[in-house]
Amino acid sequence: MKFLKILMPIIPFLVIGCAHKAHQNAKRITINDFSRLNETVVHDIVEPANYASLSQYLQDARTHGLKIAVAGVRHSQGGHAFYPHARIISLKKLNKIVEFDPLKKIITVQAGITWQEIQEYLNASGHAVKIMQVANVFTIGGALSVNANGIDPQNGPLIESVVCLKIMLADGTIVTASRTENSQLFSLVIGGYGLFGIILEVSFQVVENNFYQRESCRVAINDYAQFLRTMAQDRAIGFHFGMVNLTISKEKIFSDITAVCYRKIDAIKFTKNKIRSLTAIRRDRAPLKYIRQLGLALLRKIPAFKALHAPLDESRDGDIRSRNFIMSPPVSQVYSKPKKETDLLQEYFIPLDGFTKFMEKLDTATRKYAINLMHIELRYIPKNSESFLSYARTDVIGIVIFFNQKISSQATYDVQQWTRALIECAYQLGGAYYLPIQLHATCEQLSAIYPTIDTFFVMKKQYDPNELFMNHFYEKYRDIN
Numbered sequence: 404m405k406f407l408k409i410l411m412p413i414i415p416f417l418v419i420g421c422a423h424k425a426h427q428n429a430k431r432i433t434i435n436d437f438s439r440l441n442e443t444v445v446h447d448i449v450e451p452a453n454y455a456s457l458s459q460y461l462q463d464a465r466t467h468g469l470k471i472a473v474a475g476v477r478h479s480q481g482g483h484a485f486y487p488h489a490r491i492i493s494l495k496k497l498n499k500i501v502e503f504d505p506l507k508k509i510i511t512v513q514a515g516i517t518w519q520e521i522q523e524y525l526n527a528s529g530h531a532v533k534i535m536q537v538a539n540v541f542t543i544g545g546a547l548s549v550n551a552n553g554i555d556p557q558n559g560p561l562i563e564s565v566v567c568l569k570i571m572l573a574d575g576t577i578v579t580a581s582r583t584e585n586s587q588l589f590s591l592v593i594g595g596y597g598l599f600g601i602i603l604e605v606s607f608q609v610v611e612n613n614f615y616q617r618e619s620c621r622v623a624i625n626d627y628a629q630f631l632r633t634m635a636q637d638r639a640i641g642f643h644f645g646m647v648n649l650t651i652s653k654e655k656i657f658s659d660i661t662a663v664c665y666r667k668i669d670a671i672k673f674t675k676n677k678i679r680s681l682t683a684i685r686r687d688r689a690p691l692k693y694i695r696q697l698g699l700a701l702l703r704k705i706p707a708f709k710a711l712h713a714p715l716d717e718s719r720d721g722d723i724r725s726r727n728f729i730m731s732p733p734v735s736q737v738y739s740k741p742k743k744e745t746d747l748l749q750e751y752f753i754p755l756d757g758f759t760k761f762m763e764k765l766d767t768a769t770r771k772y773a774i775n776l777m778h779i780e781l782r783y784i785p786k787n788s789e790s791f792l793s794y795a796r797t798d799v800i801g802i803v804i805f806f807n808q809k810i811s812s813q814a815t816y817d818v819q820q821w822t823r824a825l826i827e828c829a830y831q832l833g834g835a836y837y838l839p840i841q842l843h844a845t846c847e848q849l850s851a852i853y854p855t856i857d858t859f860f861v862m863k864k865q866y867d868p869n870e871l872f873m874n875h876f877y878e879k880y881r882d883i884n
């Protein structure tokens with residue numbers, strides 16, 4: 404009783420305190436990305452359904468001093484698509500096909516659409532995307548803003564296939580950008596990480612949904628650059644990727660490369676039914692989905708399984724597939740990660756002559772920092788320097804590294820040191836690293852690898868003087884000069 408008497412006067416304050424806390428928590432809106440390492444509290448997340456309401460959201464942000472960040476499906480891994488206390492704009496509802504001209508083979512879409520949605524539309528008329536990432540889950544706005552690359556060795560980064568863009572600038576005006584109109588903005592926005600304006604629409608080239616037959620061979624690491632030089636001359640090769648075979652030895656991580664090519668074939672002999680099964684796009688179905696999840700779990704934990712990964716895949720040689728089928732691999736397995744771990748991706752772009760040296764460095768640095776590699780995929784990317792922050796200023800090998808990291812400060816530190824060592828090596832070899840990864844690069848490394856980055860930031864302020872468009876990437880590096 405005595406205890407209750409003491410407590411009585413403070414009960415109302417306790418109740419108010421709890422209610423206040425609950426209210427605060429209810430209002431706390433957070434966002435994260437594929438890495439799960441960048442949780443950020445934001446002001447709000449809005450999904451405009453038309454350009455007038457998008458413009459209104461921008462106007463409202465300017466009036467209230469809010470920053471804006473644009474988000475696709477947030478597969479960039481360094482908080483590139485959001486910023487603390489900012490208004491996050493998702494273009495999910497701006498996902499329409501605007502126009503398709505099958506004669507000119509040019510499609511115009513809104514930027515919130517995903518590749519999968521575009522593929523489903525194009526598939527019906529026997530067309531396919533010309534350049535995109537390996538998977539089809541990404542938004543076209545996100546893909547353009549990183550200037551994505553894929554596995555078609557005849558085509559370079561995404562910018563190559565773009566005809567023109569419609570962009571909403573920070574003051575709400577809408578402009579068109581192409582190689583002949585606002586050409587500077589064209590090269591800044593593609594690969595511009597949402598810092599210059601919001602991409603509303605894009606027109607880009609498409610191709611026919613051709614058929615290809617799979618073949619593969621083993622290539623020594625030392626011979627791979629020469630293999631690519633020869634392969635790139637063969638116009639019948641529609642797709643190529645290399646899988647680096649991992650070993651179980653502690654002294655040496657890599658053995659050789661399984662080089663996979665898809666060779667174009669004549670499809671006239673196929674019946675309509677056969678074509679339907681060869682062109683399927685939605686492929687993430689159970690029970691195969693669960694088998695793939697198990698496979699990924701084994702890749703994380705069991706070294707012997709890593710060594711089996713590529714050889715097992717060789718059994719698919721001879722398969723005949725459509726372009727749309729090859730460009731829509733099932734990927735749902737990459738989203739089932741253990742609670743205290745995460746899987747991450749990095750990509751390095753190395754001129755052909757430097758490939759062997761880079762692989763040596765990757766081997767030693769990976770062992771030094773005990774990085775849990777899961778899979779390394781290689782691709783050939785012909786040069787294209789149209790984007791202001793181009794990463795393929797010469798023909799390069801894209802080295803995509805998929806690895807697992809524990810969620811702990813020590814693991815983050817190790818990955819940071821490893822990444823910096825690899826970036827340093829890429830720089831020494833005249834190569835680059837891909838920007839939508841975690842922000843481990845130092846300011847010095849960023850400006851060494853991308854020498855135009857200081858001008859890029861100066862331009863940013865010209866197009867967006869009040870820095871309305873913000874994200875973690877810009878925040879970290881903007882004071883570089």
Ligand SMILES: Cc1cc2nc3c(=O)[nH]c(=O)nc-3n(C[C@H](O)[C@H](O)[C@H](O)COP(=O)(O)OP(=O)(O)OC[C@H]3O[C@@H](n4cnc5c(N)ncnc54)[C@H](O)[C@@H]3O)c2cc1C
Pocket residue numbers: 437472473474475476477478479480483484485494514515535536537538541542543544545546548549550551552553595596597598600601602603737748839874
């Ligand atoms: C599993 C996995 C596989 C991958 N494979 C590849 C690959 O094969 N090839 C490759 O090149 N990359 C690959 N990536 C990287 C990927 O292409 C980029 O992270 C890309 O940005 C993803 O698109 P998104 O919709 O998730 O964009 P987000 O990550 O949401 O956004 C990326 C950037 O684009 C900006 N942005 C988004 N929409 C707009 C818009 N409408 N207007 C202006 N700016 C906008 C954002 O602000 C942000 O800066 C891969 C990543 C993962 C995690």
